[in-house]
Amino acid sequence: xxxxxxxxxxxxxxxxxxxxxxxxxxxxxxxxxxxxxxxxxxxxxxxxxxxxxxxx
Amino acid sequence: xxxxxxxxxxxxxxxxxxxxxxxxxxxxxxxxxxxxxxxxxxxxxxxxxxxxxxxxxxxxxxxxxxxxxxxxxxxxxxxxxxxxxxxxxxxxxxxxxxxxxxxxxxxxxxxxxxxxxxxxxxxxxxxxxxxxxxxxxxxxxxxxxxxxxxxxxxxxxxxxxxxxxxxxxxxxxxxxxxxxxxxxxxxxxxxxxxxxxxxxxxxxxxxxxxxxxxxxxxxxxxxxxxxxxxxxxxxxxxxxxxxxxxxxxxxxxxxxxxxxxxxxxxxxxxxxxxxxxxxxxxxxxxxxxxxxxxxxxxxxxxxxxxxxxxxxxxxxxxxxxxxxxxxxxxxxxxxxxxxxxx
Numbered sequence: 001x002x003x004x005x006x007x008x009x010x011x012x013x014x015x016x017x018x019x020x021x022x023x024x025x026x027x028x029x030x031x032x033x034x035x036x037x038x039x040x041x042x043x044x045x046x047x048x049x050x051x052x053x054x055x056x
Numbered sequence: 057x058x059x060x061x062x063x064x065x066x067x068x069x070x071x072x073x074x075x076x077x078x079x080x081x082x083x084x085x086x087x088x089x090x091x092x093x094x095x096x097x098x099x100x101x102x103x104x105x106x107x108x109x110x111x112x113x114x115x116x117x118x119x120x121x122x123x124x125x126x127x128x129x130x131x132x133x134x135x136x137x138x139x140x141x142x143x144x145x146x147x148x149x150x151x152x153x154x155x156x157x158x159x160x161x162x163x164x165x166x167x168x169x170x171x172x173x174x175x176x177x178x179x180x181x182x183x184x185x186x187x188x189x190x191x192x193x194x195x196x197x198x199x200x201x202x203x204x205x206x207x208x209x210x211x212x213x214x215x216x217x218x219x220x221x222x223x224x225x226x227x228x229x230x231x232x233x234x235x236x237x238x239x240x241x242x243x244x245x246x247x248x249x250x251x252x253x254x255x256x257x258x259x260x261x262x263x264x265x266x267x268x269x270x271x272x273x274x275x276x277x278x279x280x281x282x283x284x285x286x287x288x289x290x291x292x293x294x295x296x297x298x299x300x301x302x303x304x305x306x307x308x309x310x311x312x313x314x315x316x317x318x319x320x321x322x323x324x325x326x327x328x329x330x331x332x333x334x335x336x337x338x339x340x341x342x343x344x345x346x347x348x349x350x351x352x353x354x355x356x357x358x359x360x361x362x363x364x365x366x367x368x369x370x371x372x373x374x375x376x377x378x379x380x381x382x383x384x385x386x387x388x389x390x391x392x393x394x395x396x397x398x
Binding site for chain 2: 004052
């Protein structure tokens, strides 16, 4: 499995996990989904700007 | 009718006309560009489906923008016109400077400036909107990146070889109508939410005014923008633009149904970036591969793709800055104005 596969799986896990957490605990949906979104967007930014596919 | 209300309706109509022109470009640029539809038919379909989206889903977004972020009674007629003025002016500046900014983000930014000036901003609603903006952007990127990395070749091959010309043309038209529906559902609020919030105009007449203005924009500016601005999306292969449009329209419709003022330009652009990024990640690093082993057919094809300009981090960074900057700028500019008029 390459870096980009791991990145996409990581983004999905963060989002799905946070939504699930919001559903089964008392944490508000906005707070849990917000945390997952933030984690996913950090991963996304890493793939877009730091280890992006345009590097030679 | 009060003169101030007439001014309000005129400014709202101005916003609607501009929205109509730009939405028509994004929705039916691919269909008219590929000569599947005449410009006139595209304009009729665009106006009809924007009206449908505006009437069926639009009122939910109008409620959030007109009553959710700040209490509806803070929208005096003067305040409503100021918010609409900011929205209209930013569309004008964006079009003149050729910057793809989001109307929804600017309208929300201006309302935030107003809420802070009046001291009645609902931070929970703002937090929810910001969270959905970021979440929808991440989802748009993720879906398109997955398609670009794992499914693009197979999907394009299927669309090219397994479907007839007629089915492909039908798909382009259906996706264009879906996009028009989503544009109507999310954009109607940008034109009339402050007026509905102030109680000056009732919901349905206001939605119909907005949809009428959007239709005027579609027929006047639409044909030109379909060729020019719509080109951003039609630069993609037809199959890719179908994927981008389907992802974007679905996300916008879902967000609008949840009452979130979403941005079509941000979601569509992130979807384009995601698709290009996903395709670019399949490239074989040439320097590492050359000389190590003989190239397989598959790798040769990937090497050819390396020549394509699939992903440009510099442009992506600039877009992110514009998206983050515009609502903040709208809020910062509207705050002192509202301090004076409230």
